[in-house]
């Protein structure tokens with residue numbers, strides 16, 4: 061496996077409380093790496109550490125062969141973007157200005173024509189181009205989520221061939237979206253793999269994770285439990301151990317699908 065990012069003995073604790081036990085894990089390059097686990101399992105913490113946003117209390121995070129905490133912040137921002145679970149903006153800024161924030165690591169004083177073009181293309185991609193002049197806080201939660209995805213896309217946009225290696229971290233990107241937009245966003249995100257992007261994403265919907273993911277990484281109680289390389293091979297036993305629910309495996313037109321029971 062070609063690894064984009066490697067965690068070596070990474071751990072995180074706060075005072076005497078261990079949040080993340082030592083983790084050794086590689087995220088596959090140009091694949092959709094999905095992190096799963098119950099609430100409080102440590103998924104966001106692991107992602108923030110892997111992205112270089114939170115310094116681990118021990119261990120190393122390598123992006124390629126470089127320690128992420130030794131990288132120049134601006135250079136890092138051009139090669140990896142992070143979409144958080146909640147992004148609060150409560151001042152009167154337009155949708156396109158929010159997406160333009162993604163271009164800040166790329167220009168010195170003022171955005172150029174190329175930056176504007178990329179903002180338009182990113183808004184187009186998430187289906188929010190018609191709302192570009194709307195005041196961001198007046199959007200619905202799901203619309204805000206799509207605009208934030210556009211910001212992240214604009215940050216690591218590249219039309220180069222071959223495309224440079226970039227990584228996109230998405231923490232529950234479809235949590236507040238309707239079914240149509242959940243699928244649309246996951247399709248967009250999968251489409252980025254062919255453009256040289258590595259995706260690291262947390263999802264709560266195990267069925268969608270099995271359908272869209274390439275590798276499923278299971279955490280529980282701050283511990284890495286399993287990495288399933290074949291998303292169709294998630295066992296009901298694993299589901300029970302991780303989520304404390306019973307599951308039945310169904311056949312959805314040749315694709316595995318799980319139904320859950322308490």
Ligand SMILES: Nc1ncnc2c1ncn2[C@@H]1O[C@H](COP(=O)(O)OP(=O)(O)OP(=O)(O)O)[C@@H](O)[C@H]1O
Pocket residue numbers: 074079097098099100101102103104105106
């Ligand atoms: N700064 C902090 N201080 C104290 N506890 C923290 C801190 N940051 C995280 N935690 C705790 O660490 C645990 C893991 O949090 P994390 O946000 O990584 O979980 P998660 O798997 O992303 O959960 P969810 O699915 O609910 O978003 C939680 O119990 C959380 O309360």
